[in-house]
Amino acid sequence: MRQVRLLPRSKAPLNFSLNETTPTVRAWFQVENHSGIELMLDRIVSDIWAGQPVAYGLMGYRTRIPKHTTATQIPPFQVALTPAAIEQVQRQRQLQQATPGIQPSYTMNATAFFDSKLGAFEVQLVGHEAEVQA
Numbered sequence: 294m295r296q297v298r299l300l301p302r303s304k305a306p307l308n309f310s311l312n313e314t315t316p317t318v319r320a321w322f323q324v325e326n327h328s329g330i331e332l333m334l335d336r337i338v339s340d341i342w343a344g345q346p347v348a349y350g351l352m353g354y355r356t357r358i359p360k361h362t363t364a365t366q367i368p369p370f371q372v373a374l375t376p377a378a379i380e381q382v383q384r385q386r387q388l389q390q391a392t393p394g395i396q397p398s399y400t401m402n403a404t405a406f407f408d409s410k411l412g413a414f415e416v417q418l419v420g421h422e423a424e425v426q427a
Contacts, residue, residue, distance in 0.1 A: 347378035
């Protein structure tokens, strides 16, 4: 459905928390529903890249999206990071510190699955280069 878009919620929609007991990545999304029907966001399947894939998973909170609105209060996608993923994120941070002016590459891909009175459908966000929260 062309009137529905899945987008990052801000300019810096990613947060890598490497110092937590369980290191995680969080990604925030918003849905623009320019259609004339109410939607139910069923789930978002996402993968996050820090130069290479570091996280893959599912945000599975059903969220009502009224017609002609932008929904920003969607729970974040949150995934625990493996030791290899933590090392890759740290390499990206070191690259940024070692070469000022060169931005590390963080990319978000996601597919949102919706239910509506017209049936089920999906919308994709592909290859969005994202900034990381400080």
